[in-house]
Amino acid sequence: MPTPVAASPVLVKGAPASPGVATGKVVVINNAKQNDLVKEGDILVTEMTTPDFVPAMKRAAAIVTDKGGRTCHAAIVSRELGVPCIVGAMNATSVLKQGQQVTVDATNGKVYDGFVEIKTEKAATTSKYKTTKTNLYVILADPSLAPKVAAMPVDGVGLLRAEFIIAHIGEHPHAMLDQGRGKEFTDKLADGIRAFTKAFYPRQVVYRTSDFKTNEYRNLQGGEKYEEVEENPMLGYRGAFRQLDDKEVFKLETDALRMVAKEYDNLRVMIPFVRTPGELAKVKKVLDESGVGGQRLWIMVEVPSTVILLEQFLDVGVDGVSIGSNDLTQLTLGTDRDSAKFAELFDERDPAVMWSLERVITTCKKRGVTVSICGQAPSFYPDLTEKLVSWGITSVSVTPDMIVRTRDVIGDVEKKMGILPS
Helix, strand or coil, X not given: CCEEHHHCCEEEECEEEECCEEEEEEXXXXXXXXXXXXXXXXXXXXXXXXXXXXXXXXXXXXXXXXXXXXXXXXXXXXXXXXXXXXXXXXXXXXXXXCCCEEEEECCCCEEEECCEECXXXXXXXXXXXXXXXXXXXXXXXXXXXXXXXXXXXXXXEEEXXXXXXXXXXXXXXXXXXXXXXXXXXXXXXXXXXXXXXXXXXXXXXXXXXXXXCHXXXXXXXXXXXXXXXXXXXXXXXXXXXXHHHCHHHHHHHHHHHHHHHHHCXXXXXXXXXXXXXXXXXXXXXXXXXXXXXXXXXXXXXCCHHHHHCHHHHHHHHCCEEEEEHHHHHHHHHCCCCCCHHHCCCCCCCCHHHHHHHHHHHHHHHHHCCEEEEECCHHXXXXXXXXXXXXXXXXXXXXXXXXXXXXXXXXXXXXXXXXCCCC
8 A cells, every 4th residue: 555645654755857756666777787786667776877778767767866857857757757756855765775665756856765646646648739930849769659749739840869779779879980880870770860751751860960078979889999088078079070080981871871871751840958159060962972961951959059149050050049048058057957066056047048048039030941959958947938939930849749839839929929810
């Protein structure tokens, strides 16, 4: 029999990252090499997750991490998977013991000892609005979820993250190249991308080229041989710079994109973490030479330089801009998005971030360039969504669990503004 909440001790507290309640056996793991210890229905407890933890995360009934804020890897992926998750619990890995039965109330950020009865409200499964002028896209990474999410009321995929597909391949691309297996990597990556373009066709799928950081690439099989240890991977060898520097691996990726683009014309290509207009021009040239240049090109606006010099980036020639509000907020405010300590400071509604959002949206509107936003902010803050819509944003991208809620928020805002009929 379950114990009433009032009579149950709270073992650890953290920040709610993905809502829900689950009871199960604690399995503490220190790294992704221990993924197999996590069985179906277990409570995964770890310091912090990276893309190679995903197989274990998919089996877990709930996830609890010591570190992280609501935009860290564990938070984003758990919301996509629909798995309850608490982040920033500080001492979960030391307080929660192997095999201990606990109840995770991820809606309120608490872990209770034993089987506790917690009543939860059912989330709405249908929106009040069939459609809105502002498109609603979904953020995805797991190919196995594509058919299910494609059946939901969304207008396409606004951010397809390559990292999950690459983590599922499991081997460092350079290790596969050295073994003469580069084509195998390309084929597997193409299979992953194709799962989305097929499921969502003819709706657009915006594929963000790989933005693995060095610490994440090191975790892949054979990765330690090819990846440096960086003190700050978040600001290091990643994004467009890496694609230009590591031409062999980027070619494997562009080969996969070319294969899928021949079959499905709803594929778009987006370049992450672009730092300078010159860098973007060079990447665009590589895409043209690789046969991928015919696809509509998007860029992520997540580094403040892209906000400041946006006109110059647009002059290079892009079809779409997606604001990466998580990294943009982090870099604008100088706060670590993965740190629970800075959770109070990490706020997309800060005046400096809001100034950047308005500048990007109004500039793109003036230039006739599609502009979107990827992140949780529009779902969490209806007042921010109202601002985005009033400035002229053309689409919003959210994780699957936020589709209905965000459609309602957008619809309410558009009705208030007179965009939708009352």
